[in-house]
Amino acid sequence: MAVGKSPYRIALLFNANKVYDRQVITGIGQYLTLTRVKWDLFMEEDFRSRTVGIRQWRGDGIIADFDDPTVAEAVSCLPLPVVAVGGSYAHESDYPAGIPYVATDNQKLVRLAYDHLIEHGLQRFAFFGKPPEQDNRWAGERERWFRQMTDDDDLEGIVYHGSPTSAGGWGRAQEDIAEWMRSLPKPIGIIAATDARARQLLQSCVVADVPVPDQVAIVGIDDDPIVQMLSSIRLTSVIQGAEEMGRTAAQLLHQMLHGGDCSGERILVPPVGISVQASSQHRRMRSQYVMRARHFIRQYACTGIKVEQVANYAGVSRSLLEEHFKRDLKKSVHQAILEYKLETALRMLGDPSVSLADVAVRSGFTSVQYMYAVFRREYDCTPKQFLERARH
Template sequence: MQHTGKFYRIALLFNANKVYDRQVVAGVGQYLQASQCTWDIFMEDDFVYHKETIQRLSIDGIIADFDDPETAELLKNIDVPLVAVGGSYQNPDFYPHFPYVATDNYALIETAFLHLKQKGLNHFAFYGLPTENQQKHWAIERENAFIHLMQKYAYPIRLYQGEQTNSQNWRTAQEKLIQWIQSLPQHTGIIAVTDARARHLLQACETARMAVPDQYCVIGIDNEEIIQYLSRISLSSVSQGTKQIGYQAAKLLHHQLNHLPVSNKPLLIPPLGVEERNSTDYLSLCDPLVIQAMHYIRQRACQGIKVEQVLDHLRISRSNLELRFKAEMNKTIHQIIHQEKMKRAIHLLRFSDIAITEIAEVCGYPSLQYFYSVFKKEQGNTPKAFRAYWQNK
């Protein structure tokens, strides 16, 4: 689209301390780069907008977060071109009467559910947010989507909203969460309404020594990078199409500013898919001793454990456990320990900038040379070349 040469002052009303908002803003930026439209973007220096300034802004257009009810109310009657961004609604009457770009909440939950189902799980649960004040409508929509999916596939509905946690109630909230998880059948896939809530589940399971993913699988929503650093078990998560949301919102506003027709029908953006990590790396295991052994190995493989330590932990003979591993997994205990170390090394090479010498050490390899030898033999490339390939992809 050709621009008119006029500079438009555009306000982005988002709080970029949240991953969702940050990526929507990044999507707006991608549109600016692609279209070369002449916009002067207004955002506060701290990337957090202040609601009391909305009415005083001297602007030509707005893209705003309508998941925040106060923002929606403040902008209800504003007389400049506006595009709203937020979550989808099952009831179409809830949408505002102007252009709206939404994350598809139903598709987010369906993507998480189908991921767990394809792992061979047959029990499902949902950990949501308290919804008394109706402020977080997207949480209500996601919970309703879960209920609908359970009814559609004829599964029992297992729900827990928990508490809005803070420093005062954190311990008691975790104790209640542990009790709820323990009330679920083993081999349940739990969908958390956000990655932050998924982290509660991972911590509760670790505290109560419930094995993830061998006894319970956990999947979150948002693919929030910081969460990955705060849990020992890496979290599988549904990636939202947030940059696409920002891109489409900017495109709609550009059309309005150029006096082109724009539909008020909500534009729903589907998720990108599941970023699969350890928390749903589920093997359909039946033997309780193999499940216990797998949990022990996952937790300690990178500490340089040998088969003997697994046997000591379970107080079982080698021949007995080897037979059980062969029957359940068609692999030896030693092969599984090696596999877990290699998976960890691959993950760190792909998704971190930790030095390769450090990776060799934290993954339990006795020397850098040995790590290089084993890695090249198995992956067909050196760790350095492997990392370079993924960084350039």
């Protein structure tokens, strides 16, 4: 672009209410910052993707979410540079013709989740996907890879699509999921098509009274911080390379704006890794009482529960529950509650926006002073000193 020329006008057609889309947009911004490229970016004011009037767009280029068939159809025939972003496909015919396409590698996303569950000793597997609709082709691809992986290992791959979620139908949908959870052979590992779907599984496990991860281990895809915040049990999730997808898409469009021919180029971006949390850390327990007790502790440890309440939930006397904990976990019930509270506190201490008082209250300690006293007793240091040691 010549000196003094107005910046290129680029439309970003994404729904930024989804974490995946936000990360792609972040990657586009990172490319512009690193290269000092000047683009005049257009997005809807409410950050939703709308195609009304897009054929009259007087801009210079578009980066668009092609997982949305409405968007893909609206921009595919426009006479200006377009870069598509979306999920990968096994068949070439599923990609748009003549348009550069940056894809999240669905096979590797599912493979990472599947291998993680195998590493935790599980031998039964299920997939919680989405109803087979045009908007959900990416979920269908993840399901297809799941089926192939279990087939290759001569294992039964159980698939459940569930229902589209809506406020009016949520109660019925949750009951259906809970009934499915009760019917599954256990222990079992479940891969959810997204973190949002995985959160529904976690909620339904509470309804169905199914312990996570002792009977059902769950892995999502997206590493969505909002899902983590709203879940009583921390969710293990595959981290997509969405920011790298955004950077790559911006680079392709930059080349096209300067005369480069990128038509038909396919770039598959692998996942960054997996964030391992409590939901998938399956450990075979001899005692059903320990399984039920740990399920209760993960949900309510930070609310001030007592050992007697845990024993009541497990359906056994306190003394017998203590015997089972000593045998299976080599610790007391009180120690298990305390460990969960300390783990919760340490996660929040890593966030400078959360005050010490909030950390203490939200992790189940009655005061900052008491939290400090427990850290000194258990770790011989203050919470901040513990974090400093962990960093080094």
